[in-house]
Each structure stands twice: as structure tokens, then as C-alpha cells.
Amino acid sequence: xxxxxxxxxxxxxRVSLAYTPEAEVGDFVIVHAGFAISRLDQEEAERVxxxxxxxxxxxxxxxxxxxxxxxxxxxxxxxxxxxxxxxxGEPERQA
Amino acid sequence: MKYIDEYRxxxxxxxxxxxxxxxxxxxxxxxxxxxGQTHAIVRFGIDEIIPAEITLIHGPGCPVCVTPLxxxxxxxxxxxxxxxxxxxxxxxxxxPGTRGDLAGAKSEGADIRIVYSPMDALTLAHGNxxxxxxxxxxGFETTAPANAMAVHQAARLGLRNFSLLVSHMLVPPxxxxxxxxxxxxxxxxxxxxxxxxxxxxxxYRPIVERYRVPIVVTGFEPLDILQGIRMCVAQLxxxxxxxxxxxxxxxxxxxxxxxxxxxxxxxxxxxxKWRGIGPxxxxxxxxxxxxxxxxxxxRFDVVxxxxxxxxxxxxxxxxxxxxxxxxxxxxxxxxxxxxxLGATMVSAEGACAAYYRYRRSARA
Numbered sequence: 001x002x003x004x005x006x007x008x009x010x011x012x013x014r015v016s017l018a019y020t021p022e023a024e025v026g027d028f029v030i031v032h033a034g035f036a037i038s039r040l041d042q043e044e045a046e047r048v049x050x051x052x053x054x055x056x057x058x059x060x061x062x063x064x065x066x067x068x069x070x071x072x073x074x075x076x077x078x079x080x081x082x083x084x085x086x087x088x089g090e091p092e093r094q095a
Numbered sequence: 096m097k098y099i100d101e102y103r104x105x106x107x108x109x110x111x112x113x114x115x116x117x118x119x120x121x122x123x124x125x126x127x128x129x130x131g132q133t134h135a136i137v138r139f140g141i142d143e144i145i146p147a148e149i150t151l152i153h154g155p156g157c158p159v160c161v162t163p164l165x166x167x168x169x170x171x172x173x174x175x176x177x178x179x180x181x182x183x184x185x186x187x188x189x190x191p192g193t194r195g196d197l198a199g200a201k202s203e204g205a206d207i208r209i210v211y212s213p214m215d216a217l218t219l220a221h222g223n224x225x226x227x228x229x230x231x232x233x234g235f236e237t238t239a240p241a242n243a244m245a246v247h248q249a250a251r252l253g254l255r256n257f258s259l260l261v262s263h264m265l266v267p268p269x270x271x272x273x274x275x276x277x278x279x280x281x282x283x284x285x286x287x288x289x290x291x292x293x294x295x296x297x298x299y300r301p302i303v304e305r306y307r308v309p310i311v312v313t314g315f316e317p318l319d320i321l322q323g324i325r326m327c328v329a330q331l332x333x334x335x336x337x338x339x340x341x342x343x344x345x346x347x348x349x350x351x352x353x354x355x356x357x358x359x360x361x362x363x364x365x366x367x368k369w370r371g372i373g374p375x376x377x378x379x380x381x382x383x384x385x386x387x388x389x390x391x392x393x394r395f396d397v398v399x400x401x402x403x404x405x406x407x408x409x410x411x412x413x414x415x416x417x418x419x420x421x422x423x424x425x426x427x428x429x430x431x432x433x434x435x436l437g438a439t440m441v442s443a444e445g446a447c448a449a450y451y452r453y454r455r456s457a458r459a
Contacts, residue, residue, distance in 0.1 A: 001244075001248075009096045013211075016212075016214065016241075016244070018244060018353065018357075019240055019351050019353050019354040019357075020351075021353065028097065028098055030289065030292060030345055032237050032238065032241065032289060033184075033211070033212045033213065033234075033237075033238050033241035033242075034211055034212025034213070034214050034215070034241055035212070035240060035241045035244070035354075037237065037240065037289070037292050037293060037351055037354060038292040038345045038346070038351060040098060040344045040345055041343065041344045041345075042344075044343035044344040045098060045344035047343065047344075048102075048107075048111075048318055048319075048322050048341075049101070049107070051322075052107055052110050052111065052114070055110075055114055
């Protein structure tokens with residue numbers, strides 16, 4: 001079974017790539033129960049941001065536009081939680 | 096982290112909420128199917144930034160929560176056997192069965208291990224031929240490929256000391272059951288993104304046609320969920336009912352074909368009982384006849400164990416979106432994550448646990 005090292009924000013785990021034969025080093029994948037189940041499509045990932053740019057946001061977006069997370073920033077996930085997208089291989093490059 | 100942080104951007108989230116505000120003209124109820132989405136909604140306060148016309152209803156998509164009581168009793172009966180090493184995902188440990196939970200059994204000496212993947216259990220079985228290794232195969236379509244691979248590999252290796260206690264649930268039959276209920280709660284669905292990474296979207300087409308209900312496949316970060324809501328509201332406001340994908344970076348319309356093939360090789364569709372909801376036809380997966388020798392229920396003769404739900408817990412109504420966790424008289428009183436009455440208070444994806452963790456102190 002093809003395996004790959006996947007970095008979860010720095011913590012590296014060995015996961016099965018049996019279901020993502022197309023995954024290559026540097027890709028981002030969703031991991032669930034030890035298996036990469038989807039390779040993320042970078043072009044599709046941009047779509048929501050393009051949409052928001054097109055509709056022009058909230059009007060005056062200068063000045064007060066504070067970028068941050070809604071809500072708190074506590075940890076999430078667990079063995080059954082949704083997997084986090086991370087690249088197989090080269091764990092050091094992942095911020 | 097890339098693909099996470101940018102989807103939590105507060106300003107973009109407010110922009111998306113504003114985009115919803117511009118198109119909404121009347122009240123709509125939208126159910127997010129997956130418990131992971133429920134947690135994100137409650138944690139990030141998404142329900143508080145969307146227009147008041149929209150009510151989010153929390154759905155049954157929490158695998159721990161819908162695992163029936165009798166499966167927990169079967170798990171306990173198997174885990175207490177001296178020859179058994181019982182492997183489970185960590186969040187099943189605290190779910191109350193009829194007599195206690197697996198955590199209690201573990202503290203009393205049962206050989207119960209928390210694993211991250213069914214493959215870890217397989218490795219234990221392979222290296223330990225004197226132990227009967229049982230994996231607690233709980234979950235939805237997302238987890239099925241991993242469990243199917245464990246059985247496939249066990250068969251290939253000829254392992255005789257490995258088996259699965261299977262309680263696999265399928266999401267679309269539960270959605271259909273809720274839509275067919277006399278008091279239908281929802282006008283539209285946010286479908287569970289990770290289930291769809293495996294299964295794709297074809298199963299939802301007959302549902303949108305029959306029930307005229309929009310279904311938008313949605314991710315798990317705040318901006319994903321807001322985008323899912325926006326697309327669902329746009330359909331509702333224009334009288335459309337289609338399957339759309341708001342999580343296309345991860346979901347292809349045909350799903351994950353190698354994973355679906357492996358599921359089909361190992362499992363077949365069976366009726367399943369959902370905790371708090373009851374039996375739903377064709378709503379789960381069971382091992383095919385060919386792989387029945389890996390069925391722990393048969394191996395340890397626990398097929399006949401039955402159990403009845405405690406009456407005080409409202410989790411069935413919570414799981415179907417009929418009640419919110421705070422409306423339960425036991426919530427945060429007799430029922431807490433430390434002393435849970437039902438699974439919705441235990442699981443990291445349970446609605447009651449989400450409200451307890453993120454809302455209780457703010458509202459108390």
C-alpha cells in the first residue's frame with residue numbers, strides 16, 4: 001500500500017495513499033482515519049474568494065477591515081474529526 | 096495552516112454573510128447534516144452573523160451519536176472478554192451504554208486501546224497471534240474506506256484473530272427519512288462535505304427531485320459554511336432545488352472511485368437502527384457474506400443483545416433538528432460531558448457537546 005508522510009501543521013503522520021493514487025509530494029490532502037481521501041484542487045479553492053471579490057464585499061473595505069478568526073482559536077478535531085488538509089512529504093515546508 | 100486559516104477570515108466571513116443578507120426575503124430553515132459543521136457553526140458563531148430570517152437546524156451527522164445503544168452493549172460484552180484486545184477511536188470511550196462505558200471497563204482492566212486508524216488495529220493483530228483483536232468500526236461513508244481496507248488486508252494476510260464490530264451508517268437514507276417525516280423540519284440541506292469526498296453527489300439527485308429540496312455539499316470552515324448557506328438560500332429564493340457543490344476543492348461529483356470500489360467489495364447495504372431515531376431501511380453497511388468470518392458479532396455471539404434508550408435523553412429529537420440542546424431540561428444540569436445521558440453530549444461532533452462547550456458560559 002502506497003504511504004506518504006503528511007504534516008498536520010508540523011506534526012507528521014504516515015498515512016495511506018491507497019485512495020489518492022494521484023497525490024504527489026507537495027500536494028494538500030484531506031486525511032481521515034489514517035487514509036488520504038481527497039487531494040485538494042487549488043483552482044477550486046480560490047473560487048469563493050473570487051466570488052467575494054466580484055460582488056465587491058461590504059462597500060468600504062478600507063481601514064476597519066480586521067482580518068482574524070471569528071470565534072476563538074481553540075484546537076479542533078480528534079480521531080473521528082474532519083481531517084485537515086496537509087501536504088504529503090516534505091513536512092518542513094508546511095507553515 | 097493553508098486551506099484553513101484563509102477560510103476563517105473574519106472580514107471575508109462577514110462579506111459572505113452580507114451577500115446572504117442581500118438575497119434573503121423570507122424565513123428559511125436549513126439543516127447542516129454533519130456534526131463537524133454544527134461544531135464550526137456554534138464555535139465560530141456563524142448562526143449569529145447570518146440574517147435572522149435563516150434558522151440553522153443541526154442534523155444527525157455525528158457517527159458517535161447515532162451508534163445504537165445495543166452496539167455499545169455488544170462492544171462492552173466483547174471488550175470484557177479476556178482474550179480480546181478491543182480497539183476503538185477515542186470518542187467512543189465515554190459514550191454511555193446500558194451498563195457503563197468503555198472507559199470504565201478499561202479502568203477495570205479490560206484491554207481496550209485507542210487507535211487512530213483501523214490499520215493500527217490490524218497491525219496489532221498481525222503482531223499478536225494469541226490475542227483476538229477487535230476493531231470498533233463506527234462511522235459514516237467517510238470512515239468506510241479505511242475499515243474496508245483493514246478487512247481487505249486481513250483477508251489477504253489470512254489473519255484469523257482480527258474482526259470488526261460494524262456499525263456503519265449511510266447519510267442519504269437518514270436525510271430521506273427526515274424529509275418524509277410528517278413534520279418536516281428543513282427547507283434545504285448543507286450536505287456533509289467529507290462524506291461526499293467519498294460518495295460524490297449522484298445519490299442526492301433523486302432526493303432533490305422527489306422532495307424539491309436544495310442540497311448544497313458544504314465544507315467545514317466558517318467561509319465554507321457561509322458559502323453553502325448562500326448557495327442554498329439563492330436556490331430557495333429562486334424556487335430551484337438542485338444538488339450543488341460549495342466544497343469543490345475536495346469533492347468531485349463522482350466521489351473517490353477507488354474508495355467506493357473498496358467499500359463495495361467488502362460491505363453491502365443493510366438496515367440499521369439509529370440511536371435516538373430508530374430503524375431506517377437501507378441506512379447502513381454490513382460485511383458481505385464473503386467476509387462474514389471477520390464479523391465480531393458472529394465470532395463472539397453477541398448478535399442477540401438488545402437495549403432500550405433511556406427516556407430522559409432527548410438526543411433523538413436533537414439529532415433530527417426538532418429540539419436545540421438548550422431546550423432539554425437535563426442540559427448542563429444532569430447531563431454534562433463528564434456525566435453524559437446521551438451520546439450527543441459526548442462526541443466531538445455532538446450538538447449538545449458543542450453548545451455545552453461554546454455557548455453555556457456566554458448564556459448562563
